[in-house]
Amino acid sequence: MTDLDPEILHKLIQAAFEGTFCLIYPNKADVTGRDQAYAPYSHFRVGAALLTRDGMMINGCNVENASYVGGAICAERTAVVKGVSSGHRDFVACVVASDVPSPSISPCGICRQVLREFLPLSAPIYMISSTYPYNSPTLPSYLGKDNVEERQMIVKMTLEELLPMSFGPDQLPQSG
Numbered sequence: 001m002t003d004l005d006p007e008i009l010h011k012l013i014q015a016a017f018e019g020t021f022c023l024i025y026p027n028k029a030d031v032t033g034r035d036q037a038y039a040p041y042s043h044f045r046v047g048a049a050l051l052t053r054d055g056m057m058i059n060g061c062n063v064e065n066a067s068y069v070g071g072a073i074c075a076e077r078t079a080v081v082k083g084v085s086s087g088h089r090d091f092v093a094c095v096v097a098s099d100v101p102s103p104s105i106s107p108c109g110i111c112r113q114v115l116r117e118f119l120p121l122s123a124p125i126y127m128i129s130s131t132y133p134y135n136s137p138t139l140p141s142y143l144g145k146d147n148v149e150e151r152q153m154i155v156k157m158t159l160e161e162l163l164p165m166s167f168g169p170d171q172l173p174q175s176g
């Protein structure tokens with residue numbers, strides 16, 4: 001797993017929480033971090049942010065539906081769909097944030113499979129505590145240090161650790 005530069009990671013976390021640094025959609029009204037979540041039923045706000053290989057950040061929030069099951073979409077898949085539908089398919093990292101302090105939120109099974117489609121198995125997935133100081137103008141001193149303090153705020157796993165022995169596009173013949 002290649003760790004992100006702490007400054008980039010902090011911006012990606014901010015994108016997951018509130019969308020301020022979503023570079024692909026610089027107009028804040030167009031971005032969807034956790035603070036934009038549509039969660040009138042569960043009141044469980046989630047935000048996700050993807051980093052592309054060329055340094056763009058694309059975020060998303062959960063969007064619930066009155067049908068509960070069929071129509072709701074998670075933040076991770078919102079971000080993936082936004083990215084792919086904007087011409088981006090090469091993602092190298094993902095951040096997930098919510099209102100959960102600890103243990104941090106983690107992607108559901110469906111989202112893990114969708115991430116598997118577009119991220120390498122070695123890609124880091126960062127799961128962030130709601131207590132992370134994402135709106136701080138300065139980086140937390142523990143960021144990138146892999147110490148106890150950082151691990152209380154950020155759970156970091158590769159996609160392969162989250163989805164072992166997975167089935168992915170590389171196991172199918174390529175078409176078109």
Ligand SMILES: [Zn+2]
Pocket residue numbers: 074075076077107108109110111112
């Ligand atoms: Zn999900």
